[in-house]
Amino acid sequence: MKEGNVEKHQMMTNEFIELANKFKDKGIDLQVVSAALMYASGIYATYVYTGNEGYLQDSGVTKVVNAYEKYLRQIQAAKIAQTNVQPQ
Numbered sequence: 001m002k003e004g005n006v007e008k009h010q011m012m013t014n015e016f017i018e019l020a021n022k023f024k025d026k027g028i029d030l031q032v033v034s035a036a037l038m039y040a041s042g043i044y045a046t047y048v049y050t051g052n053e054g055y056l057q058d059s060g061v062t063k064v065v066n067a068y069e070k071y072l073r074q075i076q077a078a079k080i081a082q083t084n085v086q087p088q
Contacts (some may be wrong), residue, residue: 016037019032020034020037023036042064045064045067046064047062049064
């Protein structure tokens with residue numbers, strides 16, 4: 001990530017979580033909220049790489065999946081560090 005974007009990234013992440021929590025507070029099931037966020041993210045990732053009219057080839061899907069995996073692993077490593085519990 002480019003320098004200077006870390007703060008923007010954190011601010012936007014917090015706003016997305018706030019939005020998700022608003023849906024949760026309206027009684028929407030957490031799995032539905034999570035699925036909608038992932039779906040919207042997939043739509044936007046496709047737009048970023050292909051525009052409104054394009055679609056991802058298999059190699060593009062793999063790149064997006066790898067990016068999601070990278071972030072998910074970073075999040076889990078941070079959670080493990082916060083709890084001081086070693087993964088099994």
